[in-house]
Amino acid sequence: MTKSKPTVEISATEHKATIAREARRVTSYDVALVAGVSQSAVSRCFKPGASVSKSTYARVMKAASLLDYIPNAAARSLITRRSNMVAVIITNQANLYYPELLAELSQQLTARGKRVLLFTLARETDVDRVLADVWQFQVDGVIAAARLTDLHIAEFERRHMPLVLFNRTLRERAVNTVTCDHLEAGRMLVSRLAAAGHRRFGIIAGTEDSTVANERRRGACERLAELGLPPPVVVPGQSDYRSGGAGLKAIIEQMGRVPDAIICGSDVMAIGCLDCARHELGIDVPGRLSVAGFDAVEPSNWLSYNLTTLRQPMPKMATAAADLLCAVIDRHESQAERRVFSAQFIEGATARLTPVPTPVVATSGGMRALVAIM
């Protein structure tokens, strides 16, 4: 009986002690030793769909669990050239205003076997600094909700790094993007407001470098021009609450009167504008002034606001971004694709959306606008 099979448990405990003494990690080789098989057999047991006999599998798994063995992803990625990590580059701003974006992305990517390595930017211009890290960490791909320049994109191509831009576009290059049609959203909003007879518009824009807010503004201005309405008074904003109130005052000052409608580059500014109008200036909204925003952030549908706004279909967009990226990573689809989603109009109650039942006099301008869009 010299060849009596060593009890797995005893060997495992002993071996575990040895490993602890040597202060090293548990490796597949250790498991192999305890299970009495080769290291490659262990490796195969942890690869789904590999050919292993039932008995070997059982022995290996038992040993692995006794030793608390977990495969080392770093070593694996070294040889498979897959880290199963995806970098998400997002500005603090974006994360603050759309927390659900990160949650959805994380959820969707996890469902596809990828983990999120987070890169946050204090400013949009910090991209260069984080990109260096992105290359180091050998991520399988990148989802960027930040402004990348043509040069950045070129580097992605040079390094064959799959990339999906989220709510950013770049005309110069063919690149995968997932966006909401902010231009269309801006136009849609103006159409609805104009149809209700609004003529004098004010616009509180987002920060200079916010492409999203810029597109919205551009869409609104375009549509206003098409309808033959007077050009809006546009004032700058920082996309925050304060900018809403400040913007409202600036518009009134510049216009010399309260406008018919104010379009804000984001809901938070719209809420700031609304609060300022109602609680500071005593302006009746929507009686005397209509206020509308974009995004449909959570507070926008609270009773105190019930904001007229346009919703980006974030969950769908996040899913699309994850799909697109994984298609490139897993199936090497190199054709650039753009997935564009439409914003959904939320009526709310801060904008008058039907024409005033004109008593006697209608301004000819108002009527013209009404006709123009019909």
Added chain:
Amino acid sequence: MTKSKPTVEISATEHKATIAREARRVTSYDVALVAGVSQSAVSRCFKPGASVSKSTYARVMKAASLLDYIPNAAARSLITRRSNMVAVIITNQANLYYPELLAELSQQLTARGKRVLLFTLARETDVDRVLADVWQFQVDGVIAAARLTDLHIAEFERRHMPLVLFNRTLRERAVNTVTCDHLEAGRMLVSRLAAAGHRRFGIIAGTEDSTVANERRRGACERLAELGLPPPVVVPGQSDYRSGGAGLKAIIEQMGRVPDAIICGSDVMAIGCLDCARHELGIDVPGRLSVAGFDAVEPSNWLSYNLTTLRQPMPKMATAAADLLCAVIDRHESQAERRVFSAQFIEGATARLTPVPTPVVATSGGMRALVAIM
């Protein structure tokens, strides 16, 4: 002239083409070849504080930049046993309500040379599933803003994985924690409200498994009992906006009248409660009813609300968590430490904080409470 030194540039371009043809990554060996040095020399050039001559350094860096070489973090971590990645485990809930937490953590950890690998939980109970991944990815440490059981903690210890709990505690084990003193916050709030003469309290609790909301409730109840005030009517909530309104109605129904004050487990519920009181039930706040919350989320200080609440010092707490974790990782500090921060009282305008200038009759109960806390 057979030994003429090959021009670096030409060699680099050639070599780059070779690498591209072989469809492999650029390695330190490639750089060494182009720079005309050994692979170890290249490695040293990328290790801060290593001993390399100026000229070698320059040659290597030039070659590296020509080849677009970036060290492979996976290979590095394999041998250094440092991934420079930190796992952040956070519930979707928490991320939705405190987006600044993740931003701050990311910021602070980046400043310390660590990257955030994100693990989001749909439910607090999903911890088990993500922990398996955490082990795989060889992170250097974990910051967990999720409920871990005693068993989980045991596994962290077994694997020698540095851990910092964020806003969660565990009495059974000595573990690093960063928390806000929610019990104290609950007590503080009751003290202030009681001092103003409030006697009949309602409490809208958070979800069953929210330790944070539970602590707050416990603190409030404790203090009420100490002050000899009647026990509050406690109703459950989901920490969301809807729960605020629903909770208010439930309390009124259960109490048979409008309470003097309602304490909500979170600001969002407080805002829901406030909106319901004012816009649905027409209750004057703070005239007839005081409403208070916790967290000082952004909307809480908007003009429409100006909520009475208590702020958690998130930036400080995030910094503390990063500090604590890095101390364990880098300096192997094994002594468990608890860093507890106090909440800051924000007066706001939704709770009456001074006694009613009693005309003639003061309820003896109210007076007793007043005396008790002085």
Added chain:
DNA sequence: TTGTATGCGTTATCAC
């Protein structure tokens, strides 16, 4: 199905 041998790209150790 299983084991042997090799390589992934780096850092660390040691001579020189």
Added chain:
DNA sequence: GTGATAACGCATACAA
């Protein structure tokens, strides 16, 4: 200061 060489922990081609 520099270069050879051995790890690190795993996956895979290949032979058995």
